[in-house]
Amino acid sequence: MITTILLYIFLTILKGLLLPFTLLADASLPDAFSNAMIIASTYLSAFNDFIPISILLTILGLVLIIEVFINGFKLINWAIKKIPTIN
Amino acid sequence: MPYINKNPNEDFLFFLKVLIFTLLIFYLLFGVSKIAFGFEGSGGLDVNEMGYYCPPYESSVNDGDFVVFEEDNCFYVLDGAPSTTYYGDSYIGTIGSATQLSGHSLGSDCNDGICESGQSDDWNGQGLEQGDDIFVAIFHYNASCRTYFLTGAGSCPEVYGVYEMKWGEAPPEWENDINFTEPVGQQEGYAPFFLNVEGDFEIASTTTYWNAIEVEMTFYAPPDYATSSIKTEWLALQNSQNKGTGTFSDEDNALFWSVINGTYAYRARFVEVYYDYVAETSEWLYDDGAYWIFQVGEEGGGMPSMEDYFATTTDFGILGNMFRDVLLWIFKPSTQVLDYWHGIKAMVASKPPFGYYALIKGGFDELSSEATPAFSLQTTTTTDSYIFTPLKTGLGWIFWILFGVWFLKRFIHFVI
Numbered sequence: 001m002i003t004t005i006l007l008y009i010f011l012t013i014l015k016g017l018l019l020p021f022t023l024l025a026d027a028s029l030p031d032a033f034s035n036a037m038i039i040a041s042t043y044l045s046a047f048n049d050f051i052p053i054s055i056l057l058t059i060l061g062l063v064l065i066i067e068v069f070i071n072g073f074k075l076i077n078w079a080i081k082k083i084p085t086i087n
Numbered sequence: 088m089p090y091i092n093k094n095p096n097e098d099f100l101f102f103l104k105v106l107i108f109t110l111l112i113f114y115l116l117f118g119v120s121k122i123a124f125g126f127e128g129s130g131g132l133d134v135n136e137m138g139y140y141c142p143p144y145e146s147s148v149n150d151g152d153f154v155v156f157e158e159d160n161c162f163y164v165l166d167g168a169p170s171t172t173y174y175g176d177s178y179i180g181t182i183g184s185a186t187q188l189s190g191h192s193l194g195s196d197c198n199d200g201i202c203e204s205g206q207s208d209d210w211n212g213q214g215l216e217q218g219d220d221i222f223v224a225i226f227h228y229n230a231s232c233r234t235y236f237l238t239g240a241g242s243c244p245e246v247y248g249v250y251e252m253k254w255g256e257a258p259p260e261w262e263n264d265i266n267f268t269e270p271v272g273q274q275e276g277y278a279p280f281f282l283n284v285e286g287d288f289e290i291a292s293t294t295t296y297w298n299a300i301e302v303e304m305t306f307y308a309p310p311d312y313a314t315s316s317i318k319t320e321w322l323a324l325q326n327s328q329n330k331g332t333g334t335f336s337d338e339d340n341a342l343f344w345s346v347i348n349g350t351y352a353y354r355a356r357f358v359e360v361y362y363d364y365v366a367e368t369s370e371w372l373y374d375d376g377a378y379w380i381f382q383v384g385e386e387g388g389g390m391p392s393m394e395d396y397f398a399t400t401t402d403f404g405i406l407g408n409m410f411r412d413v414l415l416w417i418f419k420p421s422t423q424v425l426d427y428w429h430g431i432k433a434m435v436a437s438k439p440p441f442g443y444y445a446l447i448k449g450g451f452d453e454l455s456s457e458a459t460p461a462f463s464l465q466t467t468t469t470t471d472s473y474i475f476t477p478l479k480t481g482l483g484w485i486f487w488i489l490f491g492v493w494f495l496k497r498f499i500h501f502v503i
Binding site for chain 2: 001002003004007008011014015018021022024025026027028029031033034035036037038039040041042043044045046048049050051052053054055056057059062063066070
């Protein structure tokens with residue numbers, strides 16, 4: 001009962017927050033986007049014989065994850081410090 | 088500072104910083120939305136929101152049905168699908184291993200997600216045989232989707248749904264199921280325990296007379312044990328008359344743990360056996376996605392309620408059970424509210440900015456070093472193996488070391 005009520009309350013809040021998004025048109029990207037990725041892959045794979053492209057892509061992903069983590073951490077800290085009485 | 092004295096590099100650095108910051112916000116936003124909503128970058132169109140039929144059918148067949156379409160004026164149906172432009176494709180085979188029969192734009196009438204779009208699909212001219220897999224896909228057009236449906240490569244980064252069918256007449260339904268009596272289990276202790284299998288097994292006259300019933304029991308482990316165990320036994324039928332009575336028993340003491348606080352399930356099918364060779368089998372009975380689960384030792388058996396399944400497998404005694412039930416009532420969320428939560432994802436899955444995440448992720452998933460190269464150098468095998476491969480390996484190590492150095496510097500200079 002308690003969990004159900006709490007879930008209903010959170011659900012209502014979340015639905016209220018998400019309501020503006022539902023009024024938007026569906027997201028779509030031009031076909032050229034995915035086609036560009038496929039074409040880029042054919043060129044990348046040509047260089048893969050000499051340069052470890054898969055390792056580079058993995059490292060790029062890791063760098064992005066780490067940067068997002070660090071900057072996300074800073075962002076949350078910044079937001080917390082905006083709360084009065086917290087330094 | 089007067090502009091004339093300003094280092095022009097500063098403008099570039101400022102631009103670079105803004106660019107990196109924008110990118111980071113972008114990834115952060117979509118990272119959060121992924122964690123919150125678990126987008127997988129595909130699907131989004133439920134079988135309840137779509138349909139398909141051709142004559143002689145006058146309304147949508149069901150997903151998974153056996154069908155024989157006699158004419159080629161077919162209809163792609165959308166019923167409450169998200170608003171977008173749709174394509175309808177028909178395929179022979181299964182997703183990832185298919186040949187395309189046809190593809191159509193479903194027209195602007197379907198943009199609101201509710202329509203019946205008439206298109207020509209010549210199923211009859213394809214020489215389909217009984218049991219062949221066919222499917223139709225309705226999707227927001229993207230070339231990657233067709234590649235995915237045909238070969239399974241990559242993914243479909245758009246809203247799509249798939250309606251799978253089988254060609255031919257539906258197999259005959261069994262006239263009589265195997266009638267399991269309630270299992271006699273033990274509250275605690277060791278095997279054996281027994282399951283009586285009784286019944287008049289007369290099946291449709293056109294089908295085979297079966298020699299035996301194969302009973303398969305799955306013993307679900309208690310939480311402390313990692314694996315479940317499956318035991319199979321054949322019960323011979325009398326004179327191949329599809330009639331018989333049998334008893335399943337298992338005296339394997341190694342299964343004792345499954346009897347204590349465990350649950351087990353069983354299913355059965357008819358088999359045609361020559362000596363030890365299984366010639367033919369029927370469909371599994373009691374295998375429609377949910378086993379018939381009994382709690383060991385529980386008198387009366389029967390399909391347990393959700394509460395039984397999740398929380399009341401342990402008997403705490405009369406007083407303890409009262410507390411258990413009260414706690415369940417207070418803290419266990421209702422199925423309805425959980426379903427509502429589940430529906431939130433669908434509410435915004437295709438809307439910006441969350442929808443963009445799925446689309447962009449789907450696009451970047453296509454980026455790979457394993458594609459067919461656009462060009463390649465003509466080299467001898469020895470050049471490859473003695474020069475380029477070692478160089479590539481060395482470069483790989485160097486890249487990882489550079490990444491390590493970068494990470495170390497980033498970590499050392501990290502200021503909270």
